[in-house]
Amino acid sequence: MKGIQIERVQAMIEQLADYGRNADGSITRPSYGPAYLAAQEWLAEVMGQAGMEVTRDAVGNLTGTYAGQEEALPAVMTGSHLDTVPNGGRLDGALGIVAAIECVRSWQEAGWRPLRPVKVLATIEEEGSIFGLGCFGARVMAGEFAGSNPDDLQDKHGRRLSEFLSDQGLPPSALVDAVIDSSRYHSFLELHIEQGEELDLKQKPFALVTDIVGIDRHWITLSGQANHAGTTRMDRRRDALVAAACLIQQVYEAAIASNGGYVATIGTLTVSPGATNVIPGVVELRVETRAADNGRLEAAHTHLAALLEAVGRRYGVKGVISKRHTTPAMQLPEGVLQELRLAVEAAGFPPAEEMPSWAGHDAKILAEHIPSGMIFVPSIKGISHAREEETYWEAAAQGIEVLNQALKRLACQRETLGTGGK
Numbered sequence: 001m002k003g004i005q006i007e008r009v010q011a012m013i014e015q016l017a018d019y020g021r022n023a024d025g026s027i028t029r030p031s032y033g034p035a036y037l038a039a040q041e042w043l044a045e046v047m048g049q050a051g052m053e054v055t056r057d058a059v060g061n062l063t064g065t066y067a068g069q070e071e072a073l074p075a076v077m078t079g080s081h082l083d084t085v086p087n088g089g090r091l092d093g094a095l096g097i098v099a100a101i102e103c104v105r106s107w108q109e110a111g112w113r114p115l116r117p118v119k120v121l122a123t124i125e126e127e128g129s130i131f132g133l134g135c136f137g138a139r140v141m142a143g144e145f146a147g148s149n150p151d152d153l154q155d156k157h158g159r160r161l162s163e164f165l166s167d168q169g170l171p172p173s174a175l176v177d178a179v180i181d182s183s184r185y186h187s188f189l190e191l192h193i194e195q196g197e198e199l200d201l202k203q204k205p206f207a208l209v210t211d212i213v214g215i216d217r218h219w220i221t222l223s224g225q226a227n228h229a230g231t232t233r234m235d236r237r238r239d240a241l242v243a244a245a246c247l248i249q250q251v252y253e254a255a256i257a258s259n260g261g262y263v264a265t266i267g268t269l270t271v272s273p274g275a276t277n278v279i280p281g282v283v284e285l286r287v288e289t290r291a292a293d294n295g296r297l298e299a300a301h302t303h304l305a306a307l308l309e310a311v312g313r314r315y316g317v318k319g320v321i322s323k324r325h326t327t328p329a330m331q332l333p334e335g336v337l338q339e340l341r342l343a344v345e346a347a348g349f350p351p352a353e354e355m356p357s358w359a360g361h362d363a364k365i366l367a368e369h370i371p372s373g374m375i376f377v378p379s380i381k382g383i384s385h386a387r388e389e390e391t392y393w394e395a396a397a398q399g400i401e402v403l404n405q406a407l408k409r410l411a412c413q414r415e416t417l418g419t420g421g422k
C-alpha cells in the first residue's frame, strides 16, 4: 500500500488554483461565479475517480461519498471550503478538500473499505465574500438560515440569493432543503493551513486544534462638537477624532498587555464631517476582539467600555457602544481530540502541538451539531488570504497522514462521540 502521496496533493492544488488564477498568481474564486462552478465540476470528476458518489446540495455544497461496509451507520465527514477571498491564496480551504480526497484515493488503491461511509465536503461561501456572512454554506447545513427568505440575502450589488440559486437551477427552498440531519453524522474533521505564524516560528509540522476563538465586534460612536478649526481655542475643543485616536492606542496597548490572551483590531474609522477646516464632531469605529476563552472575551469587553468612558471624560466627548455582536469561542470536543492524538501516535509521530484557532472555520459551525476536530499545517511566515500563501510540503504531508489515520480510526468505530467540551 503506497499510502498518501504528497506529490498528488500538490498537483491537485495546482490544478484547482487554475480556476480563478489572476495574472499576479493570486486566486479569486467567489462562490457561484464561473471559476467556482468550473472548479466544482473538476472536483466532482476527481471525487468520482477516487470511488466517491458525488452530490450537490440545494445551496451548492459539494459532497463525495465513499461507501462504508455498513451504509446505515452515520458517516464520518471531512473537508473544507472551495471559495476564496478576492486575490487569495491557493491553499486556504482547498488544501483541506484535496487532502481528504487523497486519503480516500489511497484507500481505493489499497482496496480498503471503512465501516462507516466517509464524506468529503467542499463548502460554498465560507469566506462570506458575496453575502457578508462567514461560513454561509456550513451555516445553511446547520439550519441557521432555515427561517430566512432567499430574497432577503443580497450581495453588494443588490443581487439576491434567490437569483444566484435560480441561475444554478437550484430550488428557492434551498435554505431549508440543504439542512442536514446531524444524527446521520458521526464526526467531522477539517484540515486547514494555520493562517498564523505559530507553527512556522516553532518549526512544528502540524497542530491539533483545541478551541476556535470567539469574536466580539463593537460598533462605537464618539460624539464631540464640530466647530471652526481656526476660531475655536484648543482648550475649548471637543474633538471626537482625538478621543478616538487615544482610544485606539489604549485598546492596542491593552491587547499587547494581555500577552497572547486576546487580540484587538480597529479596522474601520469614519470621521464626520470630514473637512480639513472643521473639528471632527463624530467618529464611528469598530473594535473587534478575539479570544479562545469566553471569560477573556468578556473581560476585554468590560475593559473596552471603561476605556471609552475614561477617554470620553478626558476629551469632553460622549462615547457609546451602539451595537455589539458576539460569537462565543468554541471548545472542540475532547473525544475527537483524543482520537486525533491517537492518530498522531498511529502515524508514528511525537505528540503534537495543540493550539486554538484564531480564525473562524466551518468546523466551528458544524461542531455545534457534529463532534468535530481540526488539524493545522504551517503557513510560511503566517501569510494567508494573499498570493504568497504557502506551506512546507514535508510538514503538510505529516498533517495529511494524521488526517488519514484519524479518518480511518473514526470510520471504523462503532461507538458515537459527544459534541461537548472537556
Ligand SMILES: [Zn+2]
Residues within 6 Å of the ligand: 081, 092, 093, 126, 192
Ligand atoms: Zn479557510
